[in-house]
Amino acid sequence: MLPAVDDGARNLDDALALATAAVGNGIEKCVLTPHMHEGRYDNTAKSLKGHFDAFRDTLARHELDLQLGLAAEVRIGIEVLIWLEAGLVPFLGDYQGKPVLLLELPHGQIPPGSDKLTRRLIDQGIQPMIAHPERNKYVIRDLSAIYPFVEMGCLLQVTAGSVVGQFGPYARERAAELLERGWVTILATDAHSIDWRPPNLAEGRMAAAEIVGEAESWELVRHRPEQIAAMHFGGPGPGPSDTAGTEPPG
Numbered sequence: 001m002l003p004a005v006d007d008g009a010r011n012l013d014d015a016l017a018l019a020t021a022a023v024g025n026g027i028e029k030c031v032l033t034p035h036m037h038e039g040r041y042d043n044t045a046k047s048l049k050g051h052f053d054a055f056r057d058t059l060a061r062h063e064l065d066l067q068l069g070l071a072a073e074v075r076i077g078i079e080v081l082i083w084l085e086a087g088l089v090p091f092l093g094d095y096q097g098k099p100v101l102l103l104e105l106p107h108g109q110i111p112p113g114s115d116k117l118t119r120r121l122i123d124q125g126i127q128p129m130i131a132h133p134e135r136n137k138y139v140i141r142d143l144s145a146i147y148p149f150v151e152m153g154c155l156l157q158v159t160a161g162s163v164v165g166q167f168g169p170y171a172r173e174r175a176a177e178l179l180e181r182g183w184v185t186i187l188a189t190d191a192h193s194i195d196w197r198p199p200n201l202a203e204g205r206m207a208a209a210e211i212v213g214e215a216e217s218w219e220l221v222r223h224r225p226e227q228i229a230a231m232h233f234g235g236p237g238p239g240p241s242d243t244a245g246t247e248p249p250g
């Protein structure tokens with residue numbers, strides 16, 4: 001959503017359209033996760049901060065009722081260790097007392113050493129969360145490619161659009177399998193553009209509910225993300241919007 005920092009919103013108009021669509025989709029809080037990808041999107045916590053503050057002010061001026069936090073989707077690679085050491089990576093949130101790092105595998109492969117890197121992060125007290133594993137070609141070919149990451153304690157973030165088939169039948173199948181196994185920590189929009197990847201968390205939740213049931217589907221889009229991302233919205237625990245109540249009782 002953050003304008004002109006990666007392959008998402010190209011400009012402020014795009015970003016405002018995405019924010020409006022997010023509100024229309026029932027979203028109240030967003031942690032923006034621009035790409036950090038060496039040589040491609042050379043963003044850092046510091047370089048993004050100014051863009052983020054300006055965008056948040058603009059949203060307020062447009063009276064869009066959307067609370068924002070800033071993190072990043074970090075392309076996996078050895079340089080991540082250097083970035084962390086230098087304090088360049090904004091975290092997605094906090095999980096069981098550990099900072100959560102949203103890590104992205106390349107779509108076409110699982111680079112050799114990826115498991116060693118996530119293991120090292122865990123040993124350093126960082127909680128890796130793997131973004132959209134269901135869309136990775138190796139995982140699509142064979143679900144067991146993600147086992148080592150789950151076994152060592154990585155969290156998984158599945159794209160809401162995958163659950164509804166927006167990324168094809170195979171990603172949909174994998175998303176369903178991950179949900180069935182109870183391996184999905186949260187659903188996320190991975191919103192990029194109003195035309196080809198709009199925020200569609202509501203549709204994803206409804207499709208997920210058919211697999212995991214209503215209660216768990218709300219965990220995936222509301223309670224768990226709100227707990228993890230609490231640091232962005234004024235402290236631990238559910239925020240004031242938790243009483244807004246679009247969620248049916250029970």
Ligand SMILES: [Fe+2]
Nearest residue numbers: 073104131132
């Ligand atoms: Fe991604």
